[in-house]
Amino acid sequence: MPGNANNEQHWRGIAQRYEQEPGPINLENGYFGRMSRTVQAQYLEHVGFINRSNSLHVRQRFERGDNDAIRCQLAELINADPQAIAFTRNATEALQSLIRNYNRLQPGDQVLISDLEYDTVKGAMRWLAGYRGVEVIEIAHLHPASFDSLVSSYREVFVQYPRLKLMALTHVTHRTGLVMPVHTIARAAQAHGVDVILDGAHALGQIDFNLAELGISFAGFNLHKWIGAPLTLGFLYIAPERLADIDPDMGECHYPSTDVRARTPYSTPNFPALMTLPWVLEEHRSLGGAAAKGARLKYLRDRWVSQVRSLPAIEVLTPDDPRLYCGITAFKFSGRDQQMMVDRLLKEHGLFTTTRVGTAFGTCIRVTPGVVTCVEDIDVLINAITQLAKD
Template sequence: MPENTLRAHDESFWETFVGRYDVDPHAPLNLENGYFGRMSRTVVEEYQRNIEFVNRGNSVYVRQHFDRDHGEAIRQQVAQLIHASPAGVALANSAVDALQTLIRNYNGLKPGDQVLICDLEYASVKSAMRWLARQRGVQVIELVHPYPASFESLVGTYRQAFIRYPRLKLMALTYVNHLTGLVMPVQAIAETAREFGVDIILDGAHALGQIDFDLKKLGIEFAGFNLQKWIGGPLALGFLYIAPQRLADIDPDMDEDHCPATDVRSRTPHSTPNIPALLTLPLVLEEHRALGGASAKGARLSYLRDLWVNAVRDVPGIEIMTPDDPRLYCGITSMRFTAHPDQQAMADRLLNDYGIFTVVRNTSVGPCIRITPGLITLASDIERLIQALLELNRT
């Protein structure tokens, strides 16, 4: 058995690991870890030290030292997360900021062209693509993927769209869907898109830290990520990626000139970033690597997911919304109580009756309850969830 799989099952290790985090003992059990991740105690302490450090030095440190002494090193470490050159990475405030920047500055469209989104994209990405279409005089094509999904159906739906809409030039693609946790077969879709000359802007918000990937191998040249979900950084940290050979296809952001047009950093707005948070990133990334990186985190989260899904998938009245194909899921999975039309009411009961916090998401086939374990979730917590789901299902 691979080392990461062995560790994923090692409950004694994870019981000790939980001790690295401060948790409110009176708070509900959090199974909505997809919103943002929890920082370790040492990261919180480092963050506080950096707030105090920057506050003491103020603009003298920021203007004279940050970029020269720390900023570039941080950018290099971030690039290592996606096995990419730092020349393609620019820091941003979030994945949404990064993706909106890529979308609004993509310059490869002319009136009459088409852009593609689907029902699984994040709302901000869909709205940005619709805005782009209005600004450039192009048409938005919107797909709804078949449910339940399969590897073949996902790739096939895109191939059919590329054939049906020959004027397609750009598409959004979400690596890990925020609604149900469905993992898109990105490499296969990218290969198909390349056949038809369609560029992809990848939303990697939920993938980074859960899935170990190489953007070049995936065939992705434009992408946006955050560092606050599965990496464990402070809030308001993200970055974009533009393959260096494609830099000219994304304009400088609103003619931004704080860096030369040959520098990827000109593709982001120039503003004062959260420098204490950025200074905390080296420790965050050190802890990420020490744990085993995305491979170790992903193995643990998928193991926890499998514990509850395997226990309830075949129970009448409970529908799991995410396939069991290991290529198509990670730690996030959604379900619904088929005998209860109001899933929000059932999520409220999970919270009020069992002290378990989840979130409801609306999909093209109806509302569902998204369940997302975190790195401090234990197998005993999942047993508590299973019992709650089975009891609620009988009511």
């Protein structure tokens, strides 16, 4: 087992770095992550400073170099050229900018989405139909999913629809935590002349990856989920050699057309949050980065899944193939109203989870531990599911 994934003393020490409100056990850490006490203190200090200095600091310091230095530190996180990334408010904004401004589509071309994509990404791809005259191809993946079935589904689509030019692909699906075989799918897409826009919202901070090795030229990410940044921080990535394939956003003129930052709307950002990012990245590294966080989250996931997968009336929807899962996993109570069961988990067992919808298997319950989650919390979940399955 990698590193300290099962070292409870080590992770209890890490949990002490975060403030937690008394109450139910939070197993819905996929919405957004916590800031540590250190990051929160820095953020609040920057809020006060920017409020006091107002535009003086922003105009004279931040816009004249500080933001570039922060951008360079962020680029190190994904081993990218700083000229390949632009700050956004979140992954959704980044992905919408990439989809909206992708300029290689002609009327009659086809674009591809699956049932596993984030709803806003689906909406943006469907928007292309009305504004670019393209046809949207939608597929639903087989359940249960396997590495081969996922890859085959795309290879079949690429052959069936030769006019495909662009596709959305989610690295870690927000509904079930399924990790897509991005490298293999992207390689097949490239062989058929299909560009991939990658949704990395849940991957960054949970999974070690190299965008160049994955064969990805366009991607959007969050920094507030698994990296530990304040809300309102995300970024987009465009491989420098592909910059010309994404137009400046609606004639964006604050940056030259040769600058990646012209590919997303220019606005007044959350300056204190951006100024806090160096502390966020340093803390992420100090925890061991995605390798350590991901191993810990998978350990916690394996602990509960191994105990409930064989229970009658319980269906775990995320496969156990280590290539296809991370810390997030979804399940369902067979023949039950899943929202009612989420409510019972909360009211009867003090466990906060959430439902997800939009796939062939219907509504599911998503369980997402975090870096503050301990094995005792997971054991409460195991006991709760076991009891409720008997009802």
